[in-house]
Amino acid sequence: MLNAKAINLLANQLAPTVAEKLFASEAWVEFLQSNLPSLIDTELGECDEDLLFELSLCVMDRLSLKAHTF
Numbered sequence: 001m002l003n004a005k006a007i008n009l010l011a012n013q014l015a016p017t018v019a020e021k022l023f024a025s026e027a028w029v030e031f032l033q034s035n036l037p038s039l040i041d042t043e044l045g046e047c048d049e050d051l052l053f054e055l056s057l058c059v060m061d062r063l064s065l066k067a068h069t070f
Contacts, residue, residue: 008070015067032060
């Protein structure tokens with residue numbers, strides 16, 4: 001069994017690679033495409049479908065995951 005320090009070091013090394021692979025995965029893209037429109041609607045109120053589509057794409061382009069080291 002690894003100690004807490006070793007586990008944290010491994011997690012720090014793995015996090016950036018995992019984030020890259022997550023963003024490259026089709027499942028992540030599908031998740032965002034199915035959830036972003038309703039989240040945007042919640043924030044802005046009911047939007048025109050074309051605007052909602054464009055906003056969803058722009059928001060997707062601006063999302064990122066940042067790995068924090070502990």
